[in-house]
Amino acid sequence: MNNQPGLTLLQKGLLTVGCVAAALLMTSVIQLSADQPQVSRMAGVAVLMAVCWITEAIPLAVTALFPVVLLPLLGIQDGKAVAGEYFNYIIFLYVGGFLVALAMQRWNLHKRIALKTLLFVGVHPRRLLLGFMLATAFLSMWISNTATAMMMVTIAMAVIVPLRERLSDRCADSVTTGLLLGVAYAASIGGIATLVGTPPNLSFARILEIQFPDAPSISFASWMQLALPISLAMFSVTWALLSLRYMNVEEGTLLEEEVLQQQYDDLGPASFAERVVLVDFAILVVLWLFRNDLVLGAITIPGWSQLLAEPGFINDGAVAVAAAIPLFLIPSRSGDGSRILDWETANGLPWHIVLLFGGGFALASGFVESGLSDWLGGQLGGAAALPPYAMLLLICLGITFLTELTSNIATTEMILPVLASLAVAIDMHPLLLMVPATISCSCAFMMPVATPPNAIVFGAGSLKIREMVRTGVILNLIGVVVIVAGMWLLGGMALGVTANGLPDWAGSIGETR
Numbered sequence: 429m430n431n432q433p434g435l436t437l438l439q440k441g442l443l444t445v446g447c448v449a450a451a452l453l454m455t456s457v458i459q460l461s462a463d464q465p466q467v468s469r470m471a472g473v474a475v476l477m478a479v480c481w482i483t484e485a486i487p488l489a490v491t492a493l494f495p496v497v498l499l500p501l502l503g504i505q506d507g508k509a510v511a512g513e514y515f516n517y518i519i520f521l522y523v524g525g526f527l528v529a530l531a532m533q534r535w536n537l538h539k540r541i542a543l544k545t546l547l548f549v550g551v552h553p554r555r556l557l558l559g560f561m562l563a564t565a566f567l568s569m570w571i572s573n574t575a576t577a578m579m580m581v582t583i584a585m586a587v588i589v590p591l592r593e594r595l596s597d598r599c600a601d602s603v604t605t606g607l608l609l610g611v612a613y614a615a616s617i618g619g620i621a622t623l624v625g626t627p628p629n630l631s632f633a634r635i636l637e638i639q640f641p642d643a644p645s646i647s648f649a650s651w652m653q654l655a656l657p658i659s660l661a662m663f664s665v666t667w668a669l670l671s672l673r674y675m676n677v678e679e680g681t682l683l684e685e686e687v688l689q690q691q692y693d694d695l696g697p698a699s700f701a702e703r704v705v706l707v708d709f710a711i712l713v714v715l716w717l718f719r720n721d722l723v724l725g726a727i728t729i730p731g732w733s734q735l736l737a738e739p740g741f742i743n744d745g746a747v748a749v750a751a752a753i754p755l756f757l758i759p760s761r762s763g764d765g766s767r768i769l770d771w772e773t774a775n776g777l778p779w780h781i782v783l784l785f786g787g788g789f790a791l792a793s794g795f796v797e798s799g800l801s802d803w804l805g806g807q808l809g810g811a812a813a814l815p816p817y818a819m820l821l822l823i824c825l826g827i828t829f830l831t832e833l834t835s836n837i838a839t840t841e842m843i844l845p846v847l848a849s850l851a852v853a854i855d856m857h858p859l860l861l862m863v864p865a866t867i868s869c870s871c872a873f874m875m876p877v878a879t880p881p882n883a884i885v886f887g888a889g890s891l892k893i894r895e896m897v898r899t900g901v902i903l904n905l906i907g908v909v910v911i912v913a914g915m916w917l918l919g920g921m922a923l924g925v926t927a928n929g930l931p932d933w934a935g936s937i938g939e940t941r
Contacts, residue, residue, distance in 0.1 A: 469502040470798035474842075477791060481838035488835055489780035492787020495794060505797045513793050514786030517745035518634040522785065524748025525624040526777050528709055529571035531755050531769045535701045537709075538567050539579060543692040546583075551685050553591075553603050553675045560584060561610045561667055565618030565659070569625045570709070572778070573615040577881035580611045581888050583691070588890070590687050599677040605895050606674025608885040612896075613666050613873055613903065615881035620870050621659035623651045623744065627781055628840040632866040634785070635792045635841070639801065639848040640858060642933035644924070648716035648744050653922035658867060658914035665906055673899065701760040701768045712751035716744055781837070788841025795845040804846055805853035816856065816927060817912065823847070823861060824868040824908040831872040832904075836879065840869045855929045863923065864915045871907035874900030 473494065480491040496514075500507035532538045542563035549559035560580060567576040584607045592600040619626030623633060623646065633646040719742065720731040733739040755769035795801040814822075831839050844862055851858040872878035874897050876886035885891055919925035 464799045464803070466502070466504050466798040467800050467803045470499075470504050470794050470800040473498050473502070473504070473794060474791065474800070477787070478842050481842065482834050484835075487780070488838060489783040489787075491838075492783045492790075495787060495790035499790065499794050504794055509797075510790050510793070513638075513789040514783070516634065516789070517743045518630050518789075519782055519785055520745035521624060521743075521748050522627075522630055522782065523777065524745065524750075524752045525570070525712075526572070527752035527769065527774055528705070528712060528748070528755070529575075530773050530776055531705045531752075532571060532709065533575060534769070534773050535699060535705055535760075536695060537702045537705050538571060538576070539583075540692070540695055540698065540702065542567065542580060542583060543688060543695070546688050547685070547692060551688070553606075553677050554671045556587070557606055557610050557670060557675055558667055560607055561614040561663065564611050564614035565621075565663055568615045568618030569622045570713075573619050573626060574880040574884065576618075577611055577615045577884040580615070581608065581885055584608060584611055585888060585890075586691065587687060595677060602674045603677060604890050605892070606670045608888060608891050609674070609896065609899060610667070610670050612879075612881040612885040613670075614663065616870050616873070616879055617659055617662045617666060620662070620867055621652060621656045623648045624748075626870050627785065627837040628866050628869040629655075631785060631788050631837055631840045632844060632862060634789050635844045635848070636858070636862060638789060638792045639796060639845060640934055643858075643931075644933070645743070646923070647720050649718070649720060649722050650922055652717070654863065654914065654918050655867065657918060658910060661910050661914065662871070662903075662907060665910070666903060669899065669902065669906075699760075699762070701762065704758055704768055705755070708751055708755060712748065715747045715751070719744065719747060784835075784837050784841075788837070791841055792845045795849075801845060801849045802852075804849035807853075816860065817916070820861070820864055820912045820915065821908060824864050824911050825905075827865050827868040828871050828904050828908060831869050832875045832878045836869040836872065840866055843869075852930065852934060857925050857927070857929070857931060858934055859923050859925045860915065860919065860927070863919065863925075864911045867911050868908070871904065871911065872900075873903040873907070 476498075477491055477494055480486055480494075481488060495510050496507070499505040499510045545563040545566070546556070546559040549555045549562065560583075564576055564580045567580075588600075588604050588607065591603055595603065616626075620629075623629050629651065633651075636643055636646060715732070718729065718731055719733050721734075722729040722731065731739070733742050736742060752769070756767055756771075756774075758768050760766045760768045795804075827839060827843060843865055847861040847865055848858050850856075851861050870879075873882070876882050876893060876896060878900075882896065886893065886896065915925070924931070
């Protein structure tokens with residue numbers, strides 16, 4: 429979600445004043461822990477940031493800067509330590525991966541991949557929907573969901589025009605709705621599959637490290653072992669649902685393949701720059717997947733990092749930057765003397781997301797340093813009475829519908845520290861709560877303001893909000909079930925999650941800090 433609709437400047441000002449008043453009340457009047465004043469102060473900061481993030485009374489990235497000032501000012505954490513949370517290996521993973529994605533966009537490699545997929549799948553309405561969703565989901569695994577949705581909507585609208593000439597108005601409206609919803613939903617579903625696919629995934633990896641310093645790091649491959657099957661299941665269900673609801677048009681109403689072929693031909697032959705970016709991208713994915721040992725049942729594929737003198741020194745962030753740097757050095761051979769990637773293109777990197785990451789990491793660190801995490805754990809101990817599967821269903825359901833109204837990354841950064849405390853309090857594996865919550869933040873399908881892809885397709889002007897709500901609420905509920913089932917079935921193999929209490933690395937939150 430980017431902006432709350434309908435808020436005037438006066439309303440935003442009043443919301444800001446209300447946020448500050450709530451924070452002051454929490455920090456100066458209410459004492460949550462008599463012998464630990466930092467607990468109440470940190471709770472005040474958390475309330476202030478949560479309300480500002482939910483209401484977007486001020487820009488999200490500005491709210492993310494609050495810890496830089498407030499944590500040192502309130503005696504919660506040293507300013508140097510807080511500042512350090514705003515740049516770390518997870519940030520470099522995002523920056524490196526996004527630079528490679530920007531190179532793909534600069535040379536239209538992403539468009540070539542999308543059109544080739546559509547041509548391969550076919551032009552019957554249901555196959556066309558499958559092609560659009562496959563291309564969108566695959567690209568969203570690696571590049572910005574927003575950029576993917578914008579490009580795919582442009583292609584979809586170009587395809588819809590000739591379709592309308594062959595179909596009745598009713599059928600044309602139905603197919604148009606199905607294609608646009610397919611693009612929006614596939615962009616979110618594809619992002620689930622990889623650690624770099626959507627910001628909440630990266631936020632989770634770093635917050636886990638902050639809350640549990642001894643926890644094994646979440647690698648690209650281990651995340652994909654769990655999230656890719658969940659993504660594929662959601663993709664299949666979504667395609668089937670959209671096909672049944674919107675693609676039941678008469679046989680023989682085929683789009684001329686020449687329409688897509690013409691768009692592909694307009695790209696011309698693949699340039700030297702495109703081929704270099706494709707090779708660089710492929711190498712990056714392989715290095716990510718096989719950095720650590722990859723366990724596939726009884727088979728273990730040794731990781732390439734074992735060849736290094738210190739295998740533990742290398743991480744996915746270093747790999748991402750290593751793949752991005754050569755693109756600044758290799759000439760594009762386009763005749764203008766440019767390199768494949770230049771700084772003008774790199775400036776397209778969304779630095780506000782980097783600040784959002786940092787703010788969430790600083791917030792999580794403040795939870796630990798102030799003792800608020802342990803205090804919350806004590807208060808939430810009563811939740812142990814719920815069966816684990818019921819707790820998971822309630823958490824995923826609540827977060828899914830909360831994300832319909834708030835930024836998914838802000839929701840992630842507000843909720844995960846609380847869930848970490850809850851897990852310790854009820855003697856449950858932290859990943860059993862934190863991973864499904866993270867994935868749920870990407871599964872809001874009802875409202876146009878829920879995610880940037882939803883907003884983009886709605887802005888195309890050919891989609892009725894009631895259709896998005898009617899279809900989205902079904903997918904929201906299905907998503908909750910798929911996420912919980914996926915975690916229950918695959919969590920042990922992919923992330924070592926068990927239902928037998930806390931792992932050795934959990935213990936008391938942040939105790940080794």
